[in-house]
Amino acid sequence: KMAYSVTLDKGKNNMIGISIGGGAPYSPIVYIVQVFHRTPAYEDGSLCPGDELVAVNNTSLKGYSRKQTADLIQSEKGSITISYNRIHPPKEKNYDISMKKLKHKMVEKMKDSTADTLGITRAVLVNDKLLKKLEHLESTSTVYKGIAQYSRNVLAQIRELARAHRGIQMWIIICFLD
Secondary structure, three states, X not given: OEEEEEEXXXXXXXXXXXXXXXXXXXXXXXXXXXXXXXXXXXHHOOOOOOOEEEEEOOEEOOOOEHHHHXXXXXXXXXXXXXXXXXXXXXXXXXOOHHHHHHHHHHHHOOOHHHHHHOOOOHHHXXXXXXXXXXXXXXXXXXXXXXXXXXXXXXXXXXXXXXXXXXXXXXXXXXXXXX
16 A cells, blocks of 8 residues: 545535545445546546545544545535545556456446445446447457358368369379279
């Protein structure tokens, strides 16, 4: 874990632009699920999904629920200082497509209350551009697999024709030798 701190000026509607998950009693930590585009948190670039929130304006979040944390963030006016731990080193801003697909499949079958408890929201997991790209890649993959199978079949037929042709050649040679 690596500890950090960032001070953000609150934006429209008194929001900083993050979605949080976890918290008491289900999780020992409150963490960032998503950083929304065009918000103070996004523009600053310090906070990332997966970061553990440790304190808000020096108020420790130990034992806080997700709702208590959200209420505390909302109650602060003007600028706000967020202390957080970076659980993993920052990666690209986009999630890995296969991980997103796996999470999406898991959440599809969950009850809303279970997903909420785990801090997973469908809005975070469903990124239309990524899913459309993934579907396109899968359909392209299917086409190429079909072409490969068709090519294998054609080559097998050519091999059989060559064997038959060799057999005819041998028969002709035998006939002429007799």
